[in-house]
Amino acid sequence: MSEGDAALAYKMVAERDNETVRVERESTYVIVAKARVWASEGWKVVITDKDGKSYPPEEFDKLLAA
Template identity: 35%
Template sequence: MESFTVHASKDGEWVETQNTSPTLTVAKANSLHKTGWGVHITDADGRRYGPARFNEILSFDRKSPIKF
């Protein structure tokens, strides 16, 4: 299972949150970025993703489509 960490800083404050869901990770990172935080995401292998690359994380979401 892939793990992601959102790293954010603003006005001398640092926040880190961990998620296994790519969708929740990107949502959290985008939310912080839109409110003025400096944000990047790292994956379990240490790769770093800045705001312009957040959507690349969504490719890690391997949930099967819902069948009706």
């Protein structure tokens, strides 16, 4: 697998009304920061790690502690 084909470690999905936004990042800090901003704006946000475990906003700190 080449470097460009590597799957990113974290995926964020933010949903509100009829809109969905998806963001993928390698950095835990960047994805948590983005997710917190979206959540503060009233979006329902979940982060999923490379193992498929999902984290709602109240568990974002667990990602940073890992």
